Amino acid sequence: MLEDEARAIHDRLLTIDTHIDTGAGFATPALDPGGFTRAQVDLPSMRAGGLDAGFFIVYTGQGPLNEAGYAEASQAAEDKYRGIERMLRGYPERIGMARTTDDVRAVAASGRLVGLIGMENAYPLGESVADVQMWADRGVRYISFTHFGHNQFGASSNPSTANGDQNHDAGLSELGRALVRACNDAGVMIDLSHVGRRTGLEALELSRAPVIASHSGARAVYDNPRNLDDAQLQAIAGAGGVAQMVAFRSYVGDVDPAAGKALMALRTRLGLNSGAAFQKASPSLLDEYAVERTQIRAAHPDVTLAQFVDHVDHAVKVVGIDHVGLAGDFDGGGGVQGWDGADETFNVTRELLNRGYEEADLAKLWGKNILRVMDTVQSMAG
Ligand SMILES: [Zn+2]
Structure with missing residues (x-):
């Protein structure tokens, strides 16, 4: 396909990256997303690469399961959220926040970039799920239950030796089951990325709404605990959800x-x-x-874009084009040679076109699938 044709297709697509982290001091003079920065994602690089929308992440690292740990995590989550809020408030003419799929389409149609919010690690919620609605009101549209290390809700795919975790997935805790219900009630997507295999499947089983994996690869392509095996992919798809393949070097291939x-x-x-x-x-x-x-x-x-797209190909082969999406995990360790920042987003489209995907397939991979799930989850809330 000619470069011009590929670019025209890329421009027509609504492209969404479902996992973008933010660095320290985000949206302060130290790291101002209004200009080109050292970060992999800022507003000019999104524009340059044709990345239209992103889930910006309220991330918290896993610490001890005690009051001091929860308090510190809650402050860390607050800091991340405030950074995202500063970006959205600082550049309202360039990026608009979306809480619904209608918002996503309306903001995109207005010619602006689209900012969505996800939460990575439910640890800052403490030993209650009372704050889920507060975070949903602030715009959080998915919650990953864990990060690296088990927590009060369940097991991580990567137990933390520093935290003294057992190398065992005991499944969802009682509090974890409450979190499934709270997410369902608030219309927040449950994210199985980073969650242990058994914990994830139990959450999926209990959830009345579809679930996602916001940034995980295919384990059959590269065997890493952060990736999803075919049975996990099939379980997510079978429940109507979507698995967003992640372009993170060490989950894509051998570094x-x-x-x-x-x-x-x-x-x-x-x-x-x-x-x-x-x-x-x-x-x-x-x-x-x-x-x-x-x-x-x-x-x-380096690990390459072609290797990343091998994960996409495999997932599509196993669960079909309606249940797969794309995530960079930028500024959180993500990136491969060829898609190492928002500015290189067109390369992904070109590689997929070269492999025979049609425009309608790309529309699904780049956004329609995750928006379908987001819509379903919100319509099943309450
Ligand atoms: Zn992550």
Whole structure:
């Protein structure tokens, strides 16, 4: 297909990335999404790459299951939310917030980018689900129950040795079952990404509405606990949901060991060995890190966009075109060579077209599927 034709198709599509993280100081002068930044996603790079919409994430790392831990997590979630809010309030002429699928279409039709909100890790809710409605009112449209490490709601696909987790998935807790009901009632999509296999299947079974995986790959293509095996994909699809394949190097394929080692050495040298260190780092240190990381990746064989699309192909083969979508996990560790930021979003469309997908298929992968699920979940609320 000619480049012009592919670009014309890409421009007609409503493209949604279902998982975009935000760095420390997001939407302050330290990291202003109104201009090009070191981040993989900002408003100009979304425009440049033809990425129309994104779920921006209220993310919290997993800490101890006690009052102090919950309080700290609640503050961290608040900080993330405030950053997203600052972006939406700061650039109302360039990006509009969407709470419903009608909003998504209306904002896109107005020529603006579309901002949606998801919550990654329900940990900050504490030992109650009372705040689910508050977060839904603030615009949160999906909640991933866990992150790395088990929590009060259930097991993670990646138990945390630092937190003393057992390497065992005991399923949803009583509180986890309450969270399923609270999400259903509030019209919030339940997200099985990061959740342990048994915990996820129990949530899916209990949920009266379809569920999603907001950013996970296909385990049959690359065996990693963060990915979904065929039975999990089929369970999600069978319940009417959607699995968003994630372009995250180390879940897509084997990262070159020499590149991994060089990156580790870089982080050690810059004192960036933990999520907390990244949150506290100065803008100039983060700039330095970003520049050197790019150099390291360029100097070694990288996991590619073609490998990522292999996951999409597999998922489509197993569950059909109506149950698969796309996620970058940008600014949260995501990216592959060829789709390493919002500015390269067209490359995904071109690769899918080269593999024989039609425009109507692309419309589903890029947005229609997730919007269908979002709509169904909201219509089943209450
Ligand atoms: Zn994640």
